[in-house]
Amino acid sequence: MAILNDTTETTDLGLPLVERKTPADVGLETVLTESNIPYRSRLYLGACIEMKLLFRLALPAILVYLVNSGMNISARIFAGHLGSQELAAASIGNSCFSLVYGLMLGMGSAVETLCGQAYGAHRYDMLGVYLQRATIVLALVGLPMTILYTFSYPILLLLGEPKMVSCMGSLYIAGLIPQIFAYAVNFTAQKFLQAQSVVVPSAYISTAALLLQISLTWITVYVMGLGLMGIAYVLTISWWVIVVAQTVYITNSPRFRHTWTGLSWRSVQGLWSFFKLSAGSAVMICLEMWYSQILVLLAGLLRDPALSLDSLSICMSISALSFMVSVGFNAAVSVRTSNELGAGNAKAALFSTWTATSVSFVISVAEALAMIASRDHISYIFTADADVAKAVSDLCPFLAVTIILNGIQPVLSGVAVGCGWQTYVAYVNVGCYYIVGIPIGCILGFTFDFQAKGIWTGMIGGTLMQTLILLYVTYRTDWDKEVEKARKRLDMWDDKKKSLQK
Structure with a gap:
């Protein structure tokens, strides 16, 4: 069986035909559809191909998200050394700014859908147009x-x-106000790169920016004496360093000579349509990010708010670290699914979906077991208070269930982004999180006096319902129809093709 056809035929972009897909991409669809290979052998070969592609995307993405979170954490650490009021101010500032972070990250997911499917369909010139169009829309949203x-x-x-x-x-x-517009450029550029399976440079750039931020913050705080404002200025500058570095890389690297062809007037067309598409992504991401924050806010209303807040904050910190692994697989499966759908590979898209979900699930189970094994000691990383340690230990079974669910749900959300289901998932999130999860948590926590355990049980119930719905929808998906939908979506957004059809 030949995985690649040996041909020198060229595309309309002047690329050799064999460059249109990587060998692994072609091999995956070919292996899965090759009837002469036994079924188990097809699964094994397909898993080998997909795992290599998946981890090549997921590992750098995990590093990028960890480093981005580390930039805010380091700012809080420096503020904490200035004083308790400075720490409170920085915490409030970063928490309030998470609204914009979630909004920009969510709207940037629309770029992931369009660019991923366009890249898979070899409509390379549209990637640069989508990048510019998304940046304009996000910048306009940043103004209010x-x-x-x-x-x-x-x-x-x-x-x-x-x-x-x-x-x-x-x-x-x-x-931090200039950071709003850094987000607008960063997330669109990041999704533009991810759609082409280019993730390692972003990891290098983010790591360098974190090291620069720590160094500059130390200088501004301890040498220049600028205090809290110095911390904010350096954090903003560090995000703009990431933006400038990514922009220079995209516009000057020969790697993107077919996907970035310079500024285009086509980018200012269809802004309202793009906004409507990206709004569903923004709602989907924001509702997920606010869900856990509401848990912490409700804890402040319990009988012993200090103990509840401390124990829940520690559990949420542990959950957030494990969540970064799932977010990495979220980004990876979104790229893989959108690329395969754009290329017309229905079986490969299906296989990529379930491979990523299975791998992330296994990793999350291992994380949950490790956390349960250390439940009596893990809180001492954050505090020396024995009462808090006991409260954290009591909450660890709930944390373990949350970690396992977080190993599945974000990956399925990544599949939704790759397929363009963001608006549908936003409705699911509203129903499961805010109509089911939070009300049940309030009833169990306050009415039945189960306190933090009751609130968390309700939140887990909402997440479990959402996960089961997404599993069912994914299982029932007709992937041949999704390929056709991806083709129609690209035709609708391809301005050049529409003008030719006229």
């Missing part, structure tokens, strides 16, 4: 966010924050 953060001081006072913390927090937030 600047107004929100400009008036952060009265907003924080309205939310009941102390006057001094509100004042310091508003100054810190003001220093």
